[in-house]
Amino acid sequence: MDLEWSNAYVASEKRLMNVAISVGAVKTDEQFNIIDRFSAYIKPGRGFRLRKDVKNLTGITEEQLSNGISFSDTVKALCRFVDEEDTLLFWGGSDMAVLDENCRVFLGLDRVPFVNRYIDMLKACDEKLEIPGNHQLSLADTAKLLQVDIDGLSAHDAFDDSIMALKCFKKLFINEDTSRYVIECDSEYYARKRFQKYKISDCNDPRLKGDLVMVRCPSCRATLQRTEKLHSNGCNMFARHHCPSCGEDFFVGMVFTVTYDGVKRHISIRPWKNAVKNDE
Numbered sequence: 001m002d003l004e005w006s007n008a009y010v011a012s013e014k015r016l017m018n019v020a021i022s023v024g025a026v027k028t029d030e031q032f033n034i035i036d037r038f039s040a041y042i043k044p045g046r047g048f049r050l051r052k053d054v055k056n057l058t059g060i061t062e063e064q065l066s067n068g069i070s071f072s073d074t075v076k077a078l079c080r081f082v083d084e085e086d087t088l089l090f091w092g093g094s095d096m097a098v099l100d101e102n103c104r105v106f107l108g109l110d111r112v113p114f115v116n117r118y119i120d121m122l123k124a125c126d127e128k129l130e131i132p133g134n135h136q137l138s139l140a141d142t143a144k145l146l147q148v149d150i151d152g153l154s155a156h157d158a159f160d161d162s163i164m165a166l167k168c169f170k171k172l173f174i175n176e177d178t179s180r181y182v183i184e185c186d187s188e189y190y191a192r193k194r195f196q197k198y199k200i201s202d203c204n205d206p207r208l209k210g211d212l213v214m215v216r217c218p219s220c221r222a223t224l225q226r227t228e229k230l231h232s233n234g235c236n237m238f239a240r241h242h243c244p245s246c247g248e249d250f251f252v253g254m255v256f257t258v259t260y261d262g263v264k265r266h267i268s269i270r271p272w273k274n275a276v277k278n279d280e
């Protein structure tokens with residue numbers, strides 16, 4: 001499945017949002033042979049303006065959109081197209097993020113009703129091709145690299161992109177167990193996704209205890225002793241620490257971020273002398 005969207009001001013939200021404008025999908029058997037197709041232009045709500053760059057990139061026109069079906073009807077149609085036990089394949093994580101936000105804002109749904117589980121094909125293909133995380137390839141580049149036949153398919157057309165992505169995925173994963181890539185969209189999935197990370201700014205926060213504030217000496221690994229109260233400058237906390245084993249003093253800076261999986265710490269340690277010299 002592939003989605004095209006345009007960043008647009010949504011009056012009800014009083015902010016810019018990625019609004020879905022087109023969705024294309026193919027249904028396949030277990031051998032990735034295409035057995036059904038889906039394609040729709042989504043009629044946007046009042047006040048929507050299609051961005052020029054999106055228009056140029058996707059070739060979608062205002063006219064196609066105004067002749068399209070509402071987002072609500074698109075979702076209903078997709079609920080009929082997708083079976084409950086189906087695994088969806090998306091290229092990257094953003095299509096699912098846009099679907100989720102659009103379902104929430106426009107339909108008041110707390111989940112995407114037709115997605116029970118999915119695979120991020122981009123992630124799976126990059127992993128298989130051993131492409132480092134910061135060098136993600138575009139769909140068209142991956143297709144080129146894998147020498148899949150994309151004749152007659154235009155990039156950034158939702159339906160053609162879904163076929164292109166399927167061809168890439170098929171080339172790499174046919175006859176292979178792909179279950180390790182499946183993401184179940186259960187309540188935990190959404191809870192994790194909706195969780196807003198934040199940084200702790202209060203040095204006296206009761207969560208700052210135990211291992212979270214334990215610091216080891218960078219040279220001898222002994223546990224450092226804090227020799228003064230923790231100070232904070234916004235979310236950056238710092239304090240002088242002393243190593244009882246090698247007798248050195250250290251400047252320790254820490255940032256604590258509250259995530260779905262608990263509080264995570266980012267730490268930096270410098271010898272006290274250097275730290276003081278740098279501050280002069």
Ligand SMILES: [Zn+2]
Pocket residue numbers: 217218219220221222243244245246247248
């Ligand atoms: Zn030490």
